Amino acid sequence: MRLAPQPSAQPLRLLVLLLLTVGGITSPVLTPGCPDRCVCDDQLVVQCAGQHLTTFPVNLPLSTRQLIISNNRIVELPPLALNYLSDLVYLDCSNNSLTEISESTFGNLRKLAYLDLSFNTLVRIEDRTFGPLASLVMLRMTDNPALSEIHQDAFVDNAALQVLDVSRNNLTVVNITSLIALPALRSVGLSGNPWSCECENEDLCLWVHLEDFKFQDYEKYSFLLD
Template sequence: MRLLPEPSAQSLRLIFLLIFVMGVAPSPALTAGCPDRCVCDDQLVVQCAGQQLTDFPADLPLATRQLIISNNRIGELPALQLNYLSDLVYLDCSNNSLTEISESTFGNLRKLAYLDLSFNTLAQIDDRTFGPLASLVMLRMTDNPGLSEIHPDAFSENIALQVLDVSRNNLTTLNISTLIALPALRSLGLSGNPWRCDCDTEDLCLWVQIEGFKFQG
């Protein structure tokens, strides 16, 4: 399965501009405190990367716009804590020990534009997992070696999604209805999966060939 081209530099700049202009004014709520082993700044960024955390950071400032918890050993994203961050637009959870996510995990993150779940231990993506993320533009979900199933309706409500990368997982098939539901899609990563040779995969290959022009430039 070939990897469709990455978005152009101009497209990426536009995506990240969208992410960062969704409100960056300092807020008194951010100065209320900062989790242990994290760094918080006046641009509403909370940086907790590489701190050997095993739990999701507690007492996050409610005004947080960007949360970076990559390169830790966090095993769960607690919905109750995460969904207090209703202004969050950027969430990097890559390289952790996440085993499960669900619709409730992201239930109140309607401004989230960037989500990275790469290098975790996810096994499946259920119906409407990303449904609440109405503003999601970029989703990276690569290098989850046990990820073998993505429900056909996992992205059915993510009409703003432009970049989707599910490379290097354990996917053997992907229902094309998962992709047809994404009218804004511009970049799709599929490489490095053990695709099964059957009718479903044949349909996916045909869809990629027919629709591939949309992903150019």
């Protein structure tokens, strides 16, 4: 079988960044102040990566558009602090110690387009976790070794979602009903999970076979099609 070229994530990253400056979004004046061990600039970017943080940074400028807290040891995303950042478009939480995301964590982030939760210790994704994220375009949730369950309705409200990557977790089954219904979905990463070959994955097998152009590393799913 000849596979169609895989869609690159790079153009979508650029799309997310463009949302910071174009599309009729006006740039508010940056709130004075910046969290300790972070760098804030006049482009509304707050950079806190690799600062050995164990808690979510406080005193963030309320007009922040990009927040990068990757490569720390943060164990919790506090909804009260995070939801004050209503203009947030880009959030990178990768490589931390997050164990759970509550249903209220992203309650006010309606402009968020890029979210990275990779390389954490997530265990389960509930049905309303991403519900408020109506503008979400790219979601990366790879390399969470204990992540074994994603609620079947976890993505039902994310109509703008184009790229979803849940590779290298501990998923054995996935209900694809809500994924099939996503009108903009163009790329899905599933590799590196211990998928079950039992009957509960029949729909997944069929979807992979029919929509192979959407899947990263399509050949890795051949065992599902036997």
